[in-house]
Amino acid sequence: MAYTLGIDIGTYETKGVLVDGSGTVHAQAIRGHQMLVPQPGWAEHRPEEDWWGDFVYVCRALLEQSGIDPKDIKAVACSAIGPCMLPVDSDGAPLMNGVLYGVDGRAETEVRELTDRIGEDTIIARCGNALTSQSVGPKILWLKRNRPKIYAATAHILTSTSFLVQRLTGEVVIDHYTAANFSPLYDVETRDWVDDLADDIVPLDKLPRLLWSNEIAGHITATAADATGLAVGTPVTAGTIDAAAEALSVGVDQMGDMMMMYGSTIFIILRAQVRVADPRIWYAPWLFEGEHASMAGSATSGTLTHWFRDQVARDLDPAEAFPALADEASASPPGANGLLMLPYFSGERTPIHDIHAKGAMFGLNLTHTRGDMYRALIEGIAHGTRHVTDTFADLGQSPTRLLAVGGGTKNALWLQATSDITGIDQIVCEKTVGASYGDAFLAALAVGIADRKDIASWNPINREIRANRNDAYDNAHDLFRRLYEQTRDIARELG
The missing domain is CATH 3.30.420.40 (ATPase, nucleotide binding domain)
Structure with a gap:
């Protein structure tokens, strides 16, 4: 039988499921973690412990609980809180804690300055969204201004899902749904990175490669297989933000x-x-x-x-x-x-x-x-x-x-x-398993185990x-x- 595995990193806990091609859940696992609030208005996670550490723990728990041969898992998909901002070095190692989504308001000054400089109407027309605490672009500019040594050492700016996919496959990618939160660096009409609105935030080659969520980003590496128990070569999708996977899980x-x-x-x-x-x-x-x-x-x-x-x-x-x-x-x-x-x-x-x-x-x-x-x-x-x-x-x-x-x-x-x-x-x-179930369905779509209409029978x-x-x-x-x-x-x- 063919199986798919989905794991989601939430604000306070990580959940995972292992399902078969009909959507039947064969194993579930969960692990809690904390949201760090180092000062009012800030919100962070520890990438190694809260994202990758949880992924490894939950993945191994699913395999142990189900007794399923990892080679029978045909695809893996993950989602996570987002949009987050995480600078990593050339080896993919985090250079600081991950800065969380709209609950982190540290870049208020940058939001205001970029909006005044570019113009809200222009930003909305080009990027689809006004700049707010949800936007990643201002947080990267905050990093450049307030943590210049970290910014100088940064090889890529990742989000939470991108970090997991990079650990699993070695590929630096991001899905379009998540990338749209990187205003003013993403153009919603061309579906591509742009720097003509603000060329002082970050070089575009430091941003991940763009994919659709049902596309395969890469395959499980030997290093990731040793850590997770998954089989080398297992396909991994580009993934997405947790809320989008959650929507997919209930048939939106x-x-x-x-x-x-x-x-x-x-x-x-x-x-x-x-x-x-x-x-x-x-x-x-x-x-x-x-x-x-x-x-x-x-x-x-x-x-x-x-x-x-x-x-x-x-x-x-x-x-x-x-x-x-x-x-x-x-x-x-x-x-x-x-x-x-x-x-x-x-x-x-x-x-x-x-x-x-x-x-x-x-x-x-x-x-x-x-x-x-x-x-x-x-x-x-x-x-x-x-x-x-x-x-x-x-x-x-x-x-x-x-x-x-x-x-x-x-x-x-x-x-x-x-x-x-x-x-x-x-x-x-x-x-009501949520995003991890949507991830498993997304993985099934990516390798042809399921069709989009099948979610009505899955759930x-x-x-x-x-x-x-x-x-x-x-x-x-x-x-x-x-x-x-x-x-x-x-x-x-x-x-």
């Missing part, structure tokens, strides 16, 4: 399909008919040539539930805290007895792109309970999500169907609040969450939006 393939990923952050991907250029959302070529995707993402969502558990529910057993908190929140009515939560604990990404935004819980009085506060937190995340879906609607990109995926789909309160506040029904598929629909829209939530959403606007300047002055 037709025009109008939207994925909502409930993870450490909320991430949304819409399979779009055309490219929409708007500074509030992101654009990228989809995983396959000639196709389009519109995206959006929060800075904190699932992360907030962990923060609340660790800071406000220390009396509860951590292993049982979330169900207990959900029970407490269920006793609070929709609207959390008048509490509003701004979920901007790490600034915010789409649609406001404000790294200075702050978290807040507004409306507290002496009658409020922990259940009210936890419900307000869940509803605050959902209001942030509605801000995004309303933005898509403003752009004529409302979804024809919405597929939910990720660990948060186990949280019934969160799912229902999101549907009720956004007014959008959600579909949950049988398998059929399990249930639907119906939206129960009400006036109270509409009023609360208006207040939510106004609360941010009226506290924005105070948040900035707080630093």
Whole structure:
């Protein structure tokens, strides 16, 4: 039997699956790691330990658990958090920690300067995206200015997935979907690297070779085989960012399909008919040539539930805290007895792109309970999500169907609040494994084991969450939006 292997590096954990040609999962493995916050506004991972170390551990766990002969694994695909920025030397060794995606706002000055110099309209027209904390180009310029010795020693700028593929195959590649986040260095029309907008960031020969996600990047080397247990010569795809693999895992393939990923952050991907250029959302070529995707993402969502558990529910057993908190929140009515939560604990990404935004819980009085506060937190995340879906609607990109995926789909309160506040029904598929399952499917596509339409049988629909829209939530959403606007300047002055 033919098998494929998929491994995904997330913000706080790495997951892997080994599946056969029909999509049946034969083994799963997981390993946790930490996001480093060396100073406020920064976010990092350790490439050797958190990316490659986790990949090796999970890969060997999958092989041991399944007992499958590595030679029967016909392809490997990986995904990871992104877009990240990692300088490596000529041997592919990391020169510093990996700088993470939009939750890292260290390049605020460079974002502002490049935008002023090039012009936002030009950047959006050429690169598809306004410069934000999500953009890799400004972070490379930050590296050049603030870590000149590291910049001078840099042979290539990689992202998290590129680093894994390089370790597995020796090839320095990046998929187009990820590369579109390297603004202002990637032209979305020519699908190529460019330096005419900013020739002072990095020489283009230091950027990876561009491929589509279903293309084979290379094959497992002898060194990688020794480390992972995989067979020498096994094909490895170019891979992609975790959210794109997650979307693929639940069947986002037709025009109008939207994925909502409930993870450490909320991430949304819409399979779009055309490219929409708007500074509030992101654009990228989809995983396959000639196709389009519109995206959006929060800075904190699932992360907030962990923060609340660790800071406000220390009396509860951590292993049982979330169900207990959900029970407490269920006793609070929709609207959390008048509490509003701004979920901007790490600034915010789409649609406001404000790294200075702050978290807040507004409306507290002496009658409020922990259940009210936890419900307000869940509803605050959902209001942030509605801000995004309303933005898509403003752009004529409302979804024809919405597929939910990720660990948060186990949280019934969160799912229902999101549907009720956004007014959008959600579909949950049988398998919520997530990005690693999408990686395994991508690997199967790359070597002809599966066709794109096969994902419907690999991962059929399990249930639907119906939206129960009400006036109270509409009023609360208006207040939510106004609360941010009226506290924005105070948040900035707080630093």
